[in-house]
Amino acid sequence: MVIRRWSVRLARLRLVAPAVVLLLAALLAGCNSGTPEVTVVSASTGVPNPASASKPAATASATATTTPAPVVTIDPATVGQGESLAIRVTGGAPGMTATMRVRGIAYPLIASPTGLWAVIGIPLSAPLGPTSMTVSFRDAGDKPMPDVTAPYTVIAVDRPVDALDVTPEVAAILTPDAGERENALRAAQFAAFDGQPRWNGVFRQPLTGQPEITTAFGQGRSVNGGPVTDQHSGTDLAADMGIPVYAAAPARVSWAGLMPIRGNTVVLDHGAGVLTGYSHLTDIVVESGKTVQAGDLIGHVGSTGFSTGPHLHWELSIYGVNVDPMTWLTRPFGPPAAANPPSASR
Numbered sequence: 001m002v003i004r005r006w007s008v009r010l011a012r013l014r015l016v017a018p019a020v021v022l023l024l025a026a027l028l029a030g031c032n033s034g035t036p037e038v039t040v041v042s043a044s045t046g047v048p049n050p051a052s053a054s055k056p057a058a059t060a061s062a063t064a065t066t067t068p069a070p071v072v073t074i075d076p077a078t079v080g081q082g083e084s085l086a087i088r089v090t091g092g093a094p095g096m097t098a099t100m101r102v103r104g105i106a107y108p109l110i111a112s113p114t115g116l117w118a119v120i121g122i123p124l125s126a127p128l129g130p131t132s133m134t135v136s137f138r139d140a141g142d143k144p145m146p147d148v149t150a151p152y153t154v155i156a157v158d159r160p161v162d163a164l165d166v167t168p169e170v171a172a173i174l175t176p177d178a179g180e181r182e183n184a185l186r187a188a189q190f191a192a193f194d195g196q197p198r199w200n201g202v203f204r205q206p207l208t209g210q211p212e213i214t215t216a217f218g219q220g221r222s223v224n225g226g227p228v229t230d231q232h233s234g235t236d237l238a239a240d241m242g243i244p245v246y247a248a249a250p251a252r253v254s255w256a257g258l259m260p261i262r263g264n265t266v267v268l269d270h271g272a273g274v275l276t277g278y279s280h281l282t283d284i285v286v287e288s289g290k291t292v293q294a295g296d297l298i299g300h301v302g303s304t305g306f307s308t309g310p311h312l313h314w315e316l317s318i319y320g321v322n323v324d325p326m327t328w329l330t331r332p333f334g335p336p337a338a339a340n341p342p343s344a345s346r
């Protein structure tokens with residue numbers, strides 16, 4: 001099949017609060033290979049991706065407590081739409097527990113030897129500007145302690161539109177029915193996850209070397225000159241057919257099989273709400289339920305599903321919110337550091 005593809009950086013468009021339509025959401029998975037057209041620049045600062053340019057972590061602590069006040073750190077304190085942040089707690093009472101509310105849902109913070117922590121994803125459609133995270137605490141006797149509210153700021157990330165020109169055969173994959181089935185599978189994959197984290201530190205590349213990014217996370221998509229429908233749910237990494245694909249971090253294989261749009265896909269559950277997905281594979285070599293370590297072989301690069309050529313579509317989601325997985329290759333989102341408290345500048 002001969003496929004003509006062109007990737008054009010249109011005028012930088014800021015995509016604000018895109019409507020979430022079932023089929024359009026499914027289109028996010030559509031992937032392509034070809035020339036890289038990737039520049040992620042902060043709209044407000046003109047500097048590279050806010051994950052690397054973000055301000056140091058912000059801290060807040062409770063007052064008027066009878067026990068040592070817990071200190072809540074939001075890291076990074078300035079975070080781009082589609083990026084990740086860690087909430088870390090140091091100090092406080094021995095044996096205390098904590099929960100945070102994210103989009104109306106309460107999530108427990110995870111206990112570690114260095115303190116409580118959690119990681120969340122900032123949706124691409126998150127409102128811009130200053131906001132805050134409130135953490136609720138209970139002491140070892142399950143008595144409520146004062147809440148701590150820590151501020152952080154969400155900033156925009158300009159992401160160029162990716163214009164795809166695909167054959168009628170490939171375009172025909174994107175039917176409403178395929179979209180509905182894809183989203184039903186996604187909902188099932190997001191529905192369950194292991195509470196305890198299996199990883200520590202940064203993630204590794206799922207491919208060997210430093211593969212080219214052909215479409216970055218969050219880029220708008222226009223198929224065959226159509227309107228920009230939604231934003232790319234993962235990162236497309238250029239690779240030849242049959243190249244090995246590796247687990248990015250320790251995990252349990254939570255799902256493996258064929259999806260209508262993402263094609264052959266492996267979903268890994270890293271715990272703490274963090275999943276990674278590996279799509280368009282030519283084959284899958286792991287089974288659901290199996291435990292893998294970082295660097296374990298899980299399949300091989302292919303072009304199954306809605307794809308214009310061999311490549312890996314790599315996703316990372318946190319409690320069902322997709323974020324830029326590339327940030328996780330350089331930035332750890334785990335527990336508070338033991339030697340360097342997160343409240344110190346870093």
Ligand SMILES: [Zn+2]
Nearest residue numbers: 030031236313
């Ligand atoms: Zn993709």
